[in-house]
Amino acid sequence: MILGACMFRFSLSEIKIWRSVVDAISEIIDEANFVATPEGLSLRAMDPSHVAMVEVELPKSFFDEYECEENINIGVNLDEFRKILRRGSAKDKLSLEVTSDRKLKIIFSNKAERSFSIPLLDIAGEEIASPSLEFDVYGRLASEVFEDAIKDASLISDYVKISADGDVLKISASGERGDVEVKLSEASGSLIELNVKEPSSSTYSLNYLEDLVKASRASEILVLEFSTDMPLKLSFELPNEGRITYYLAPRVE
Amino acid sequence: MKEDNEKRKFVKKVKRKIPWIEHMIESYEDALDLNILDREISVRSRNINLCIYCRGGRNLCGKPLCPIILKLRSYLKVRDDIRKEILEGSSPPAVFVGRYGYPNVQVGPLIPPIMGNTEIYDHPERWINMSIEEIIDIRLQLVRGRFPVNVKKIDNSNKNLEATREVALSSKPVDAEVEFTKPPGGRILLDDEIQPMGLSAPISKVIVSSVKANPIIERVYYDYDLKASEALMKLFTNNIPVSSIQRVLSVGALGVGIERKMVPTRWSITAVDSTISRRLRDEIVKRNPLINEYRVYESNLLGNRFIVIMIPEKWQYEFIEVWYPGTAWNRDQNMIAIGGDYEPYWGRTTYAEIGGCYYAARLATTEYLEREGRQAATLIIREAYPEYILPLGVWVVREGVRKAYRGKPLKFDTLEEALNYASNRLKVKSIHWMGESKLLREIFKQKRITDYITRKP
Numbered sequence: 252m253i254l255g256a257c258m259f260r261f262s263l264s265e266i267k268i269w270r271s272v273v274d275a276i277s278e279i280i281d282e283a284n285f286v287a288t289p290e291g292l293s294l295r296a297m298d299p300s301h302v303a304m305v306e307v308e309l310p311k312s313f314f315d316e317y318e319c320e321e322n323i324n325i326g327v328n329l330d331e332f333r334k335i336l337r338r339g340s341a342k343d344k345l346s347l348e349v350t351s352d353r354k355l356k357i358i359f360s361n362k363a364e365r366s367f368s369i370p371l372l373d374i375a376g377e378e379i380a381s382p383s384l385e386f387d388v389y390g391r392l393a394s395e396v397f398e399d400a401i402k403d404a405s406l407i408s409d410y411v412k413i414s415a416d417g418d419v420l421k422i423s424a425s426g427e428r429g430d431v432e433v434k435l436s437e438a439s440g441s442l443i444e445l446n447v448k449e450p451s452s453s454t455y456s457l458n459y460l461e462d463l464v465k466a467s468r469a470s471e472i473l474v475l476e477f478s479t480d481m482p483l484k485l486s487f488e489l490p491n492e493g494r495i496t497y498y499l500a501p502r503v504e
Numbered sequence: 505m506k507e508d509n510e511k512r513k514f515v516k517k518v519k520r521k522i523p524w525i526e527h528m529i530e531s532y533e534d535a536l537d538l539n540i541l542d543r544e545i546s547v548r549s550r551n552i553n554l555c556i557y558c559r560g561g562r563n564l565c566g567k568p569l570c571p572i573i574l575k576l577r578s579y580l581k582v583r584d585d586i587r588k589e590i591l592e593g594s595s596p597p598a599v600f601v602g603r604y605g606y607p608n609v610q611v612g613p614l615i616p617p618i619m620g621n622t623e624i625y626d627h628p629e630r631w632i633n634m635s636i637e638e639i640i641d642i643r644l645q646l647v648r649g650r651f652p653v654n655v656k657k658i659d660n661s662n663k664n665l666e667a668t669r670e671v672a673l674s675s676k677p678v679d680a681e682v683e684f685t686k687p688p689g690g691r692i693l694l695d696d697e698i699q700p701m702g703l704s705a706p707i708s709k710v711i712v713s714s715v716k717a718n719p720i721i722e723r724v725y726y727d728y729d730l731k732a733s734e735a736l737m738k739l740f741t742n743n744i745p746v747s748s749i750q751r752v753l754s755v756g757a758l759g760v761g762i763e764r765k766m767v768p769t770r771w772s773i774t775a776v777d778s779t780i781s782r783r784l785r786d787e788i789v790k791r792n793p794l795i796n797e798y799r800v801y802e803s804n805l806l807g808n809r810f811i812v813i814m815i816p817e818k819w820q821y822e823f824i825e826v827w828y829p830g831t832a833w834n835r836d837q838n839m840i841a842i843g844g845d846y847e848p849y850w851g852r853t854t855y856a857e858i859g860g861c862y863y864a865a866r867l868a869t870t871e872y873l874e875r876e877g878r879q880a881a882t883l884i885i886r887e888a889y890p891e892y893i894l895p896l897g898v899w900v901v902r903e904g905v906r907k908a909y910r911g912k913p914l915k916f917d918t919l920e921e922a923l924n925y926a927s928n929r930l931k932v933k934s935i936h937w938m939g940e941s942k943l944l945r946e947i948f949k950q951k952r953i954t955d956y957i958t959r960k961p
Contacts, residue, residue, distance in 0.1 A: 281793055299796045299816030301952040382956040409849055456950060458818045458849060482956055500951040 259287050259323050259349040262316040266345045266359075268469065268489065270336050272307060275466035275487070275495050277329040279303050279459075284374040285325040287349075291317070295379055303459050306381060306496040313493040316346075325349055326372035332357075335367050382498055386476035386484065387451045388415040391444040392435065394467030394487065397422075397475065400433040401464050405457045407431045410502055413477060414452035420445055420475075424457075443472070451479045454502045463497045470495070575692055575894070579644050579702070585617035586647050586703060587687045593617050593647075594677040595712075598626035599668055600648050600701065601754045603768035607656040611755075611766065612649035612664070612707055613671045615680050616642075622677045628699055628899035629745050632907060636806055639896060640700060647688045648704035655766040658756065667712045672755040673725060675718035675748070683709045697770045697860045699897035720744060725757045732759035733779050740780050746867070746902065750776045770860075773898055777863035782851070784870035790819050790849075792879040797915045798922035799880075802929055803908035807891030810904045811926050812869075813883045815919060815947060820881040821869065822846040822943040823862045826932045827888045840932060846942035860898040861886070868905035883943045887930055919947065 263269050276283050279298035286293050291310035297303065311317045339345055339359040348356040349371065358366040400422040404411040408426035415421070420442060423432040435441040463485060467473060470487035477483045480503050487495045598614035616622055624630055625642050651664050659665065671678045684705035693701040720742045724735040735758040739749045754772035756764045767775060794816045801812040824844030845856035856862035865884050873879060884905060892900075916922040923944075927934040938944055 281796070297953055299794045301954050302817075302950055304953045380957050382953060383958075384956060482951075482953065498953050498956075500953050500955065502950050504949060 256351045257318075257348050258320070258351055259325070260316070260318045260346065261292070261314040262344060262346040264315055264344050266336070266339045266343055267341060268493075269345055270333075270339075271466070271469035272309070272489070272493075272495065273329065273333055273336060275469055276305055276307060277333060278462040278465055279305055279497075281329055282372060282374055283327055283329050283332075284372075285327075287319045287323045287325060289319050289321075295381065297379060298459075302456070302500050303463065304379070304382070304498040306498075307494070308496075309489070309493045310491075313489065313491045315344075323349060324371075324374070325355060326374040327355060327369070328372060331369065335369070338365070338367075382482065384481060384484070385478075386481070387447065387449040387478040388420075388476060389444070389446040390415070390420050390435075390442060390475040392420075392442045392473055392475065394464070394470055394473035396435065396441055397473055398464040398467045400435070401457065401460050403431050403433055405461055409457055410454050411457050411460060412452060412454050413475075413483065414450075415445065415447045415477075416450040417447065418445055449478070451477060453477050453480055453483065454504070455483050455499050456502055459499055463499065466495055466497070575640060575644070575694075579692065581641065581644075586645070587689075588617075589684050589687055591615055591617060591647055591682045591684070591688075592619065593680060594619050594622045595671050595680050596622045596624070596626035596646075597671045597674045597676075597678050597751070598646060599672045599751055599755060599769075600650070601655075601766050601768045601772070602650070603770055606768065608652060608654050609766070609768060610650035610704075611653045611668060612651055612704075613668050613678075613680060613682075613710060613712075614646040614648050614701065615682055616645040616647070618645065619679065620677070626699075626747065626751075627745065628747050628897065628903060631899070632805060632903050636892075636894060636896065639806075640894065643700040644692060644702040646702050647682075648693070648701050649682050649684070649707040649710060650704055651707045653766065655756070658764075658766070664707055664710050667710045669755045669757060670712055670715045672751045673717055673721055673757060674715045675721065676714070676716040678712050679714045681711045682707055694895050695770070695897065696895045697773055697898045699899060700894070718744065718748075721748070721752055721757075725752070728761035730758075730760070732763070733783065735759065736776060736779050737783055746776060746780075747899065749780075774860040774863050777860065777867045777898075777902065781863060781867040781870045784874050785819060785851070785866075789870050789873045789879050792873065792877050794818070795876075795878045795880045797917060798919055799913035799915055800922050800926050800929070801908040801911060801913045803904055803911060805904035805907060806896065806900060807889045807893070808900060808904055809887045809889070809930070810865075810901075810908045811885045811887075811929055812905065812908050812913075813885075813922055813926050814880040814913070815883070815922075817881040817947065817950075818849050819879055820846075820848055820943050820946065821866055822883045822941060823856075823858065823865045823886070824884070824937055824940055825858060825861065825886045825888065826930075826937065828890055828931075840936070842932070842936055842940055844940055844942075848946070861901040864898045864902035865905045868902055868909065872906075872909040881943060881947065883941060885926070885930060885932075885937055887932060889931075 276294065280296045283294055283296060294307040296305055335357050343359040343361045346358040350356065353371045354368045355371050356366055356368050358364060404422060404424035407428050408424040411422060411424045413422055418436050420435045421432060437445055466487050470489055472488050474486040480501050482501060483499045485497045593615040595613045595615045600612060600614055602610040616625060625646060631639055653665060685708050686705060688703035688705035690704050720739060724730055724738055736749060750772045752758060753776055754767045754769050756766040795814055796816060799814040803810045822844055827841040843858055845858050845862045869882050886901065914925060
């Protein structure tokens with residue numbers, strides 16, 4: 252193998268979308284371990300307290316160009332990675348390369364070609380399985396609507412109750428500071444779709460949820476799934492079959 | 505028979521008057537000084553029956569050392585030097601602002617009968633390698649001069665007040681000459697918040713020299729537009745020891761000009777701990793990323809053990825104290841006393857019932873997390889053992905927890921492992937402290953994603 256030879260490479264003309272993916276991951280972890288396979292790029296990680304999990308799936312089709320011959324782990328410090336990504340402007344094309352001497356090259360090309368090279372991190376940790384769960388509630392809505400409801404709830408409490416019955420999805424909170432209730436339905440136009448197999452209600456920590464909804468910058472549409480006293484699953488759909496999924500464990504009284 | 509009667513009579517008499525008993529003395533000199541006829545010294549014990557039968561010789565209370573004897577020995581060492589109407593000595597520097605009768609309180613400098621570098625006498629940050637005996641020894645040499653001051657109507661022409669303020673602002677020991685209206689006497693002050701203090705006397709006149717002001721303290725003192733809480737932060741970030749900051753605050757040297765007020769020593773200690781830790785928590789720690797694992801820290805200080813459990817979650821904080829039978833604050837002979845206070849992410853809305861130690865440990869914790877650039881939910885358990893025979897002040901907690909953070913933590917992947925380890929390091933049964941913990945109750949309500957992943961066989 253030639254030292255410095257390229258082992259993995261992708262390019263994206265929209266730097267903004269990659270930045271929002273990295274931002275979304277950095278809400279719950281400091282260091283990320285992407286896994287590149289010939290089929291695409293993915294990541295699965297839990298926050299240090301194991302309360303939240305993030306899954307990123309970016310198939311080959313998500314990228315403008317994608318080259319990967321064998322599986323490779325790409326470990327990066329997200330803080331440093333984000334600082335470098337901020338140096339790119341909207342008109343730049345972004346390319347990422349992994350070379351055989353374990354360096355990650357970040358290339359911004361427009362008129363000039365600017366390239367950063369950082370060492371890859373070896374991130375230890377056992378492989379985490381994805382929770383395989385069946386949910387009683389399925390909702391599709393504008394991510395902005397959900398983000399607003401979460402911001403409302405966090406004015407009042409540290410916890411939010413999400414419940415669904417019939418054709419209404421309710422997001423509510425109560426505490427010493429007062430009460431708040433946000434009602435969403437297809438009829439009012441605030442939901443795109445709601446499917447309730449079983450009336451359900453669950454409580455989640457706003458400390459986490461507030462961070463997770465920041466990922467809504469990456470996507471306009473959000474799919475929300477949950478069951479009584481079970482995790483909340485939030486999926487943000489990205490263009491070209493990309494997806495960011497969060498799982499948040501409930502709070503059970 | 506006659507002897508028995510005599511004894512009973514004697515015990516009755518002692519019970520009524522609770523005076524000193526010569527049997528408690530080891531050396532002949534001590535015995536002479538402690539002659540029961542000497543009306544100048546009396547010893548009070550809260551546990552009359554037990555002390556009467558023990559008389560310091562049998563350790564009936566379970567303490568390895570008799571606290572009464574300990575105090576007495578220290579006192580006798582300096583008695584002749586300090587029971588005078590004129591005292592010359594170097595204040596470490598140290599001052600005391602009383603709280604009884606507030607706003608009319610007793611104020612004054614603390615002065616030992618020694619000239620020279622007495623800095624360590626009021627510098628608890630440097631006491632962690634000393635024994636209880638050594639600490640009591642130096643503290644009982646400090647005579648607490650006092651004169652009345654109305655903290656709300658400060659009379660700036662009061663020369664004694666001016667001298668006291670100069671002492672408090674000095675960064676080096678201050679030579680002082682004091683005239684008392686009567687020789688020092690009264691009670692030795694022992695308290696869970698304030699470090700021990702010796703006898704006191706009313707001051708008629710105090711003259712100080714060799715005042716050496718610290719430039720940072722001087723700058724905040726002369727800044728009449730700087731709010732008190734900003735001034736505290738400025739001193740803290742410039743590495744002024746907490747004990748000095750507290751002294752400067754107590755003499756009313758901080759804050760916006762017209763709002764400046766003297767603060768009783770007891771309140772100023774808690775005010776400094778709570779204000780600085782609140783600001784560090786809200787302005788820095790809550791913005792830091794979480795730690796990446798479960799951690800347990802440990803330290804031992806003067807018969808106290810501190811166990812710190814850090815959990816990778818957003819800020820929450822709890823301080824639990826476990827007092828063994830026979831310790832300073834638990835005179836019960838059989839039962840362990842346990843109590844604590846907790847704050848969720850948003851902080852408390854009421855004063856912590858267990859008092860200043862809660863804030864002292866919170867200061868040690870927030871300054872550590874600030875330095876590390878991290879955030880965590882933190883549970884601290886303090887066990888006070890019988891070796892902790894006398895209350896020495898809240899600095900024991902601040903320095904004990906700081907000492908824990910100076911050590912390397914043990915790191916764990918799961919909460920269960922961390923709690924198991926912590927349990928093994930504590931004497932109290934886990935069911936007691938875990939049952940007491942509101943923080944753990946909160947943490948347990950929150951499920952983990954791992955609870956929903958079926959592990960591969």
